[in-house]
Structures are given as structure tokens and as C-alpha cells.
Amino acid sequence: MALEREDLGHHLVQQYNEDLEKLHSGVLDMARLVLAQFDDVIGALERGDADVATRVLRRDVEVNTMEVQLDRESQRILARRQPAAGDLRLIFAVIKTVTDLERIGDQAGHVARAVIEIDPVTLGHPQGSLLHLAGLVRGMLLAATEAFARLDATLALEVVRQDRTVNLEYQAGIRQLLTFIMEDPRTTSSVLQLAWTARALERIGDHAKNIAEYVIYMVHGEDVRYTSADERQRIEAAPADQ
Amino acid sequence: MRMIDANTMGTPAVTSGAVPAPALKAEARALDFFYGEVQALRKIDLPVWENRVTALIGPSGCGKSTFLRCFNRMHDIGEGRNRYHGEIVFHPDGVDILHRSVDPIEVRMRIGMVFQKPNPFPKSIFENVAYGLRVRGERSRSAIADRVEAALRDASLWDEVGDRLHDMAFNLSGGQQQRLCIARALATSPELLLFDEPTSALDPNATANIEDLINRLKEKVSILIVTHNMQQAARVSDYTAFMYLGELVEFGDTNVVFTNPKKRQTEDYITGRFG
Numbered sequence: 001m002a003l004e005r006e007d008l009g010h011h012l013v014q015q016y017n018e019d020l021e022k023l024h025s026g027v028l029d030m031a032r033l034v035l036a037q038f039d040d041v042i043g044a045l046e047r048g049d050a051d052v053a054t055r056v057l058r059r060d061v062e063v064n065t066m067e068v069q070l071d072r073e074s075q076r077i078l079a080r081r082q083p084a085a086g087d088l089r090l091i092f093a094v095i096k097t098v099t100d101l102e103r104i105g106d107q108a109g110h111v112a113r114a115v116i117e118i119d120p121v122t123l124g125h126p127q128g129s130l131l132h133l134a135g136l137v138r139g140m141l142l143a144a145t146e147a148f149a150r151l152d153a154t155l156a157l158e159v160v161r162q163d164r165t166v167n168l169e170y171q172a173g174i175r176q177l178l179t180f181i182m183e184d185p186r187t188t189s190s191v192l193q194l195a196w197t198a199r200a201l202e203r204i205g206d207h208a209k210n211i212a213e214y215v216i217y218m219v220h221g222e223d224v225r226y227t228s229a230d231e232r233q234r235i236e237a238a239p240a241d242q
Numbered sequence: 243m244r245m246i247d248a249n250t251m252g253t254p255a256v257t258s259g260a261v262p263a264p265a266l267k268a269e270a271r272a273l274d275f276f277y278g279e280v281q282a283l284r285k286i287d288l289p290v291w292e293n294r295v296t297a298l299i300g301p302s303g304c305g306k307s308t309f310l311r312c313f314n315r316m317h318d319i320g321e322g323r324n325r326y327h328g329e330i331v332f333h334p335d336g337v338d339i340l341h342r343s344v345d346p347i348e349v350r351m352r353i354g355m356v357f358q359k360p361n362p363f364p365k366s367i368f369e370n371v372a373y374g375l376r377v378r379g380e381r382s383r384s385a386i387a388d389r390v391e392a393a394l395r396d397a398s399l400w401d402e403v404g405d406r407l408h409d410m411a412f413n414l415s416g417g418q419q420q421r422l423c424i425a426r427a428l429a430t431s432p433e434l435l436l437f438d439e440p441t442s443a444l445d446p447n448a449t450a451n452i453e454d455l456i457n458r459l460k461e462k463v464s465i466l467i468v469t470h471n472m473q474q475a476a477r478v479s480d481y482t483a484f485m486y487l488g489e490l491v492e493f494g495d496t497n498v499v500f501t502n503p504k505k506r507q508t509e510d511y512i513t514g515r516f517g
């Protein structure tokens with residue numbers, strides 16, 4: 001029985017509807033904050049702006065606070081409402097998703113630290129090579145958030161598929177960064193920072209993929225974390241529930 | 243003979259589960275039931291697996307208690323106006339317990355029942371448990387005493403009443419009275435126990451005792467339980483059947499029914515939505 005967006009508001013107990021709606025929108029607020037952190041830190045990377053990077057590091061505490069609040073709210077609903085079926089899957093997906101969002105926040109922090117460490121004089125602008133990767137990862141993060149917002153398993157499946165592209169782009173990015181060191185060994189320290197940055201971006205892609213997988217679980221009740229692409233396709237193509 | 247299999251049952255959505263299917267204890271086959279002109283059950287096919295707890299859930303009036311009572315031939319009282327169509331086949335002997343040739347008293351020896359409110363007889367604790375044995379014709383005092391003790395132990399009541407077996411049953415607390423009724427049902431060594439909302443009149447501690455008892459009893463008997471408390475169904479049962487308007491909507495592994503039911507009506511009921 002697939003969970004649909006409007007199902008959140010159809011309980012006999014109005015307060016329960018409000019609790020679930022609030023929890024769902026709380027995750028979206030957290031995702032928006034994480035996305036803003038991501039955009040800020042990528043902008044800082046592009047411009048070599050250590051001030052913005054420092055601000056991103058400071059705001060990470062807000063992300064952490066939201067994770068704690070949403071976990072607490074999930075616990076409260078579990079204890080007081082004993083949710084079942086689609087409602088239970090929603091709560092489970094929320095608890096898992098906020099952990100991944102918090103870790104995306106941490107990865108944005110890693111990028112921010114790299115921006116602060118990079119020496120723009122010796123480096124020039126090889127960070128441009130990471131911007132394409134950042135664009136792909138941003139697309140995944142945005143789509144995963146939209147999939148969560150709309151309970152859209154089709155879009156979530158698309159995010160899962162994109163992860164492979166991001167992984168290939170990451171490997172290409174690392175190879176490209178190595179050429180900078182070969183050209184001028186003095187850039188080694190800064191290029192290593194960029195390699196960590198590339199790694200952080202790839203990890204953010206993994207977290208976005210995880211969130212997409214939770215959305216598929218929440219909607220269809222099927223755990224697709226360790227399933228083949230064919231199996232995921234089968235789940236998504238399953239006939240509509242009665 | 244057509245056998246019901248949890249994975250291949252037809253009309254209701256069957257959610258396959260991790261628990262391997264044990265032997266069948268009983269099965270309803272295309273069971274209809276009529277209170278006079280009113281049809282209360284429609285074509286129910288339901289397996290009752292041996293040494294497993296099967297919960298029947300559904301809103302008031304859905305037919306779950308009516309269905310449960312068919313297993314004990316309780317609808318026989320009704321001046322001939324109540325009618326069954328279909329069968330309830332009891333295994334391993336394959337007898338249709340609804341058949342006219344089958345004596346309802348014999349059925350009740352093999353299928354015990356526990357009701358919503360504890361209903362001990364106005365007799366001593368001992369005599370309550372011994373009653374069924376005497377009806378069955380047991381005369382040996384030592385055999386009766388042994389069986390009474392065993393039944394009270396199985397019902398987790400012996401430690402509390404073993405030293406006052408000849409007190410009146412009404413002196414027990416509500417939870418103890420319900421366990422006494424379970425001991426009374428167990429005394430004749432039934433193969434299937436029917437519970438009709440057995441904890442709805444009990445406080446949370448007494449409820450926990452009964453649920454714990456159900457969990458242990460299933461090692462010896464198969465259990466069919468009607469409950470209004472969905473959390474109770476989720477806690478105690480291995481399989482769950484959701485009924486609505488006299489029909490079986492969905493039957494499956496409780497773990498699956500409570501996390502990912504296949505039918506919209508089931509989902510709406512267990513999540514407290516209006517359908």
C-alpha cells in the first residue's frame with residue numbers, strides 16, 4: 001500500500017495529522033538549511049572566500065540542533081501514537097533522513113575548512129574542475145529533497161541512478177587534480193585540500209542517494225538499499241495498490 | 243482436498259512473511275454465516291496455523307467475533323435461524339466442525355474459548371478448572387487434581403492460588419479470574435484456543451500478564467484472538483487477518499501487515515484514517 005502525500009492529513013485524530021505534517025515539513029526545513037549551506041560553501045570555494053566558509057562552519061550548529069529536534073519529535077510520536085504501516089515508515093524515514101542531512105552538513109563543513117586552508121596564490125584556480133561535480137551533487141540533493149517533499153518514489157529512483165554518474169565524475173576529478181601536482185609540486189598541499197573537497201562532494205552524493213532510498217521505502221515499503229537496479233525498477237513499476 | 247496456503251490464498255491480499263508456514267490446525271473454507279436474513283460473514287477463507295497466534299482485527303460489526311464464534315459452534319443457539327455455509331475444517335483429522343453430525347460439545351472439548359469479561363462459575367477455583375474434566379467423564383480424583391494443577395500452572399496462576407484452591411473464584415482479582423478462565427479452557431487439553439477480546443476489561447498489568455501467557459501458550463496450542471486493540475494484535479500475533487463488512491480483506495504475517503499492508507482499507511484502519 002503506497003503512502004501518498006495527502007495520506008498524512010487523513011487521520012481521524014486531527015492532532016495526529018498536525019504532528020505528522022509538522023514532522024514532514026520539519027525535515028524539509030532542515031533540508032533547505034543544508035542546501036543553503038551547500039550553496040554557500042560551493043560559492044566560497046569558487047571565489048576562495050574564507051569569510052563565507054567560516055560562516056558555513058558556524059551555522060553547522062543550526063543543522064545539528066534541527067537533527068536533535070526532529071529526532072525528539074519522532075520519538076514523541078512513536079511513544080504517543082504507536083504509528084503503523086505508512087505512518088511508521090514515514091517516521092522511520094524521517095529518523096534516517098535527518099541523520100544523512102546532518103552528515104551532509106558535516107561534509108559541507110569539511111569543504112569550508114578546505115576553502116580556508118587553500119592558498120589561492122600558489123593554486124590559481126584548479127577548483128573550477130570541482131564545480132561540475134558540485135553541480136551534479138546539488139542536483140541530487142535538490143531532487144532527493146523534492147522526492148521527500150512529494151513522496152515521489154519515481155524521482156527518488158532517478159536520484160539513486162545519478163549516484164553512479166557522480167562517482168565517475170569524482171574519479172575523473174581526482175585524476176585531473178593529480179595533474180596539477182605533477183605540473184607544480186608546490187601546489188601539493190592545496191591540491192590535497194581539493195581532493196578532500198572532491199571526496200566530501202562525493203559523500204554528499206551518497207547521502208542524497210540514501211535519502212532517496214528512504215523515500216522509496218517510505219512510499220512502497222520496500223528496502224532498496226542493497227538491491228540491484230533491476231529490482232528497484234520492478235518496485236517502482238509495481239501496479240498501483242488497491 | 244483444497245489446502246489453504248499463506249502464499250497462494252486467492253481473494254484477500256496475502257502478504258508473504260518471514261515465518262515459515264507450519265502445519266494447518268484449522269481452516270475456514272468459503273464460510274458464509276447468516277443471522278436469520280442478515281449475512282454476517284461472506285466467503286471467508288482463512289488458515290489457522292498450528293502453534294501460532296492469529297489475530298482478527300477490524301471495526302465493530304465487521305464480523306470478527308461472529309467468525310470466532312463459528313469455531314466453537316456458538317451460533318447453534320438461535321432457534322435454527324442461524325445458518326452456516328461453507329466449512330471449518332479441523333486438522334489433522336480433516337473433520338468439518340460445522341457439520342451437523344459433529345457434536346458441539348465434542349468441538350468445545352477440542353476448541354476452548356475465553357471471553358471478554360472473566361466469567362468464572364460460582365464455584366471454587368478448583369471446581370472451575372475441574373468442570374470440563376467432569377463433563378468429559380473423568381472420575382479419578384487424582385487425575386483431576388493433577389490436571390487442575392497443570393492447567394493452573396500453564397495459565398500462570400498456580401503460584402498465586404495453589405494454597406487456596408477451595409476459595410470461591412469470585413474472590414480473585416479481574417486479571418486472576420481471566421487466567422482462571424484460561425486454565426479452565428486449558429484443562430481439557432484443547433488444540434485451539436479462541437480469545438474474544440480477552441483483555442478489554444483488564445488493567446495494563448493484567449493485560450501484560452495475559453499477553454505474556456498467550457505468547458507461552460502457543461507452544462502448546464494454536465490461538466485465534468479477536469482484539470479491538472491493534473497494538474495488542476501487533477504485539478501478540480504471528481498472523482493478522484483484517485476483516486471489514488463481513489469479508490476478509492487481508493491476511494498475512496503480522497510484521498508485514500503492520501508495516502506494509504497491501505490493501506488501502508487495511509492501511510486506513512490500522513493507521514486510524516477515515517477511508
